[in-house]
Amino acid sequence: MADYRDHYPQILAAGATLAALSVDTPEQSESLRLALQLPFPILCDTERRVIREWNVYNPRERGGIAKPSVFVIDADRKVRYAAVDGVATRRPPAEILRMLQKNPGGQPIRSKVYMPRPADWFRALRNNLRR
Amino acid sequence: MLVEGGIAPEIVLADSAGALWRLSAQVVSGPVVLLCYRGHW
Numbered sequence: 001m002a003d004y005r006d007h008y009p010q011i012l013a014a015g016a017t018l019a020a021l022s023v024d025t026p027e028q029s030e031s032l033r034l035a036l037q038l039p040f041p042i043l044c045d046t047e048r049r050v051i052r053e054w055n056v057y058n059p060r061e062r063g064g065i066a067k068p069s070v071f072v073i074d075a076d077r078k079v080r081y082a083a084v085d086g087v088a089t090r091r092p093p094a095e096i097l098r099m100l101q102k103n104p105g106g107q108p109i110r111s112k113v114y115m116p117r118p119a120d121w122f123r124a125l126r127n128n129l130r131r
Numbered sequence: 132m133l134v135e136g137g138i139a140p141e142i143v144l145a146d147s148a149g150a151l152w153r154l155s156a157q158v159v160s161g162p163v164v165l166l167c168y169r170g171h172w
Contacts, residue, residue, distance in 0.1 A: 004166060016162040019152065021144070022170035029147035032171065041146035053140040054133055056167050066167040073163045077139045077155055080162065096164055 005038050007093035014100035016072075021045055023065050056084055070096060 001020060004011075011018055021043040022029065029042040043050075048064050051057045056067040070091045072081035081099060083091045133139055142154040142165075157163045 001166070001168065004164075011164060016164055017157060017160070018164045018166070019146075019157070020166045020168060021142075022168050024170040026145065026147045026149065028171045033147055041148070041150070041152055043142065043144040043146050043152055045144055050140070050142050050144060051167065054167070061169075065169050068169060069167040071133065071139065071163075071165040071167075073139050073154065073158055073165060075158050077141065077158060079133050079135050079137050079139050082133045082135055100162060100164075 001032075001038060002036055004093045005036060005040075007097055008039050010097055011093070011100065014097065016100050019043055021050065021066065023048055023051065023063075072096065072099065 004018060004020075008018060018040040019042075020038070020040060023045050024032070024042075025046060026044050029044055032038075033042050045051055045066070048057060051064075051066045054069075054071075056069045058065050058067045067084050069084040070081070071079065071083075074080045080103075081096070085091075139154065142152070144152055146152050154163065154165075
């Protein structure tokens, strides 16, 4: 959390926002937010509804907690990036930031499928005639 | 499982200060980075 706090200005500058989420009570989350001086909100999924729907629910610990995970969500709730870790680690903020800066403002990522241009068709036709 | 390119389920939750936070409203102004963490223990 502190690592993302330290990258928060750059995340904002890249046009994104940030929120954290856990199953903790509002009181627990608020004391953590104040202790770490987090400039972003902590969402309180005390009923575990969101972490179940998002499939980051770990039922084996403390009545069910969230698996450490990072998501980048674009307009219309389209998932740009999803990383779920089995244990306590999490994707470093620098990696997330690089992605945001590469593609600011949530523009859709260009398809990597190569679309042939007229010159390609012409070259293919010419090669066929030559054979 | 949330797959990249898919649509994330809506989130409507209160934050620790009691303010309502809605994912579909947040993504209008730009991408949202969501950190899920294990929480207090």
